[in-house]
Amino acid sequence: MSDKMEVYYFSPTGGTKKVSGIFAAAVGKEAVWHDLGDKQTVIEQPQGELIAVAAPVFAGRIPSVVREKIKMLCGEGKKAVAIAVYGNRAYEDALLEMNDILMQAGFTVIAAAAFVAQHSIVPEVGAGRPDAEDEKEIRAFAEAVKNSTSAENIHVPGNRPYRPGMNVQVTPLSLPSCTACGACAKICPTDAIANEDGKMATDAAKCILCMACVHACPLQARILPPPLQQKTDNMLAAFRDIRNKNEVFL
Numbered sequence: 001m002s003d004k005m006e007v008y009y010f011s012p013t014g015g016t017k018k019v020s021g022i023f024a025a026a027v028g029k030e031a032v033w034h035d036l037g038d039k040q041t042v043i044e045q046p047q048g049e050l051i052a053v054a055a056p057v058f059a060g061r062i063p064s065v066v067r068e069k070i071k072m073l074c075g076e077g078k079k080a081v082a083i084a085v086y087g088n089r090a091y092e093d094a095l096l097e098m099n100d101i102l103m104q105a106g107f108t109v110i111a112a113a114a115f116v117a118q119h120s121i122v123p124e125v126g127a128g129r130p131d132a133e134d135e136k137e138i139r140a141f142a143e144a145v146k147n148s149t150s151a152e153n154i155h156v157p158g159n160r161p162y163r164p165g166m167n168v169q170v171t172p173l174s175l176p177s178c179t180a181c182g183a184c185a186k187i188c189p190t191d192a193i194a195n196e197d198g199k200m201a202t203d204a205a206k207c208i209l210c211m212a213c214v215h216a217c218p219l220q221a222r223i224l225p226p227p228l229q230q231k232t233d234n235m236l237a238a239f240r241d242i243r244n245k246n247e248v249f250l
């Protein structure tokens with residue numbers, strides 16, 4: 001195999017990038033990074049023999065931006081590793097969906113994994129992850145990928161039809177302290193935010209609730225509407241005190 005590995009990733013709040021960074025460094029090949037959340041650039045086709053795709057789990061599925069962009073990749077004769085990064089609740093059909101798309105695109109999916117990162121809506125869930133223990137497991141997975149001679153597709157858990165995707169008609173909002181600097185609009189992967197008469201307006205039909213804008217706001221002036229934050233906090237309360245596991249498929 002060539003000494004390059006292309007990594008296609010989406011990481012609105014940094015957890016997926018952290019996991020894929022640990023993974024890529026441990027594979028030991030030169031990593032070529034493709035940000036699936038970058039709306040300015042057209043996603044390039046893979047040049048090398050091996051790619052990794054890393055995506056956060058949204059409601060047990062992969063985010064629509066990832067789905068639409070990885071469908072466009074040409075994988076004939078190439079190998080792929082699928083990585084789902086979830087917030088300590090569950091990854092449900094996300095890995096299966098990712099594997100299905102990659103196989104349909106012609107890739108042989110030689111390995112897959114679900115790793116835990118801090119929950120991007122409720123940071124007390126999976127707090128501080130990936131931590132040192134996770135790092136060890138991510139590196140061991142990378143080592144196995146590095147040494148793999150497999151030419152077979154692996155099997156991963158999940159159900160078809162997949163769970164229904166997210167359908168929340170609510171978006172993050174800007175507080176009065178917002179100065180309309182535009183950082184949120186710039187980072188938004190779906191172009192859902194625009195400056196309208198000096199105020200940041202969000203298009204609910206385009207927003208995927210990825211939290212990139214909340215994470216990017218330099219003034220912490222972007223938040224989830226309090227009722228939705230409260231509802232999510234309550235829904236995830238049971239996952240604060242448990243340590244969910246990383247799972248690898250080789």
Ligand SMILES: Cc1cc2nc3c(=O)[nH]c(=O)nc-3n(C[C@H](O)[C@H](O)[C@H](O)COP(=O)(O)O)c2cc1C
Nearest residue numbers: 011013015016056057059060087089090117119120
């Ligand atoms: C809209 C949304 C839905 C999510 N759904 C799930 C889920 O179904 N299961 C889960 O364990 N974590 C879920 N999470 C948490 C993320 O998968 C997790 O925090 C991930 O690490 C975020 O990646 P990032 O830091 O690269 O943005 C969700 C987060 C968001 C924003």
